Amino acid sequence: MSRFGIVALVVLLAIAALAIAGPFLWTIPPEATDPAHGLAGASAAHPLGTDELGRDVLSRLLHGSRVTLLVGVAAMLAALFIGVVVGAIAGWSGGWLDALLMRLTDAMLAVPAFFFILVVITVLGTGVATLVLVIGALSWMPVARVVYGETLRWKVAEFVVAAESLGVPAPRLLVRHILPQAIPSLVVSATLGVAFAILTESALSYLGLGVQPPLPSWGNMLQRAQQYVFTAPALAIYPGLAITVVVLAFNFLGDGLRDALDPRRRR
Amino acid sequence: MVVGQEVTRFLLQRLALGALVVVFASALTFFFVNLAPGGPASVMRFDVTAEQREALIKAMGLDRPVPQRYVEWLGAALHGDLGSSLLTNEPVATRIGDRLPNTLTLAGSALLISIVAGIPMGVVQALRRGRAIDHVLSLVSAVGLAVPVFWLGIVLILVFAVSLNVLPSAGVTSAASDTLADRLAHLVLPAVALATTILPTVVRFTRSSTIEALHEDYIRTATSKGLAPWTVVARHALRNALIPVVSAIGALVPRLLGGTVVTEAVFGWPGMGRLALEAAQGRDYPLVTGLTVVVAAIAVCASLVVDVAYTRIDPRVRLS
16 A cells, blocks of 8 residues: 555554543543633643633543544445445346436435535434434445446356356345455445545534534534634634544545555556 | 537437436425424424414415425426525525525635636646656645635634734625725635635546546657647647546536535625525525525536536537
8 A cells, every 4th residue: 555545544543542542541521611711722731722611622622533533434334335235226236226226326416415414404403313324325426336336347247147047146146246346446435435424524513513512523623613713723723633634544545545456546 | 510419419418417406406305304304394393382383384385295295396496486484484585596696606716716726736747747746736635635624714714814814704795895806805715715625626637637648649649740848738638638627527516515505604605505504503494495406406507517618628529
């Protein structure tokens, strides 16, 4: 894998370690308020300062990383599931079902997904589970296209035709013989999907439609920070930097994996 | 004149497909809003008396089946009637119409920035492939893809509005001096922030398609017959390299329009994105439905424009 890809992997492992272990090592509760010491600068007690309610920024960043990463990964898994099902059924069935499902995929790609997300949240309200499902439900299209292409390509392969003529049922053929061929492409899609999900989650949380305070996420930490951008600019810097670094790392890892897994792209 | 017919047929096909996409978007939104738990049917949540509730259900037509209501809604929508906003009772079409010019200005400027800055950056990378400038611009694009728009917006405000105090941070215009220069000054930061949602992708597409074009046989032919390097690039390579870039830009328009929600929120820009946010926060179903359909229609129109551009720059579309 490329140097960038390896660096990205190391960065992500370090961030995952911080997300898991951090809250045990830095024990100030993220919800603990201290209005008398709000918007304080860096100090020994609060290395990254405090927010407008006097909550410790470092603690909120560490706890927020768990929320942000979990939502990102869960939403990616939801997108992966829907995309695999749609792509595999369309590719395997052919005919009108194929046409219907792939035109649906095209149509979903042709309309601004963020507005659909707002529609869903208008109806269902905010919540972590809603957030995961809505991001997943509106980002499965690239996965479906990848799986569709792989299914079309492999369903005519000799080993698949052989298994089919032995009477292996279609679902088993797909799961055991065709989808494993798509795993390299899916790993790449999944990695890039986490980056997209984290960006979407943080945007929604920033708008007040995602993860709700007092539960911290990197996006909702920025929600109030903008009001204090004149007095405490540092508040706005840390969470945004954290999002950028993580998304950048997932993108680099995805690109690195694609180059490593698909030799045709190396040129 | 066969050529003209082919183009017309191609564009008519695209038009029909686009209309289908808008109908699909409206159906998806309408049925989701009206069938999901927590939709308008839960006016029960509103703090009203039983009679008021009955009146609301009657007024919103909730006593009739959803498919029937959808057909009626679609029929009215075709005549420009998208229902009334629950929050203000104004017609949804009026509320959207008030905001439409602002969003089109913002999204159009961002698109222009992406094209005017993105294509030269990608071409420079392709021509200087593997050199320092290529690596630097690749890194800039990668960071641009990773930065959340709203955070970039806050950072831009921090730098240009707070520290340097050279550009305004919010609104479309200052109340005191509503001049063109003032409006442009207000547009700069939001347009730049919004442009980053698609600019890096434009750069990447331009880079790879230019590299591909430079490998073609006709480029070797052009070079070997002694044409100046600049002529080879500008007249032969770029013309072909830009064809996939144009269709990529068309595919990026939905993403750009989605980005208006966050950008308009950061910069207090009174457009459709912020209206959608208000609608979501206030659970204004007719408004959020209308907005989604109008935005889908804008995206479809943009891709039609791209298709027309396509027929201009790619003679194969005209001939095949």
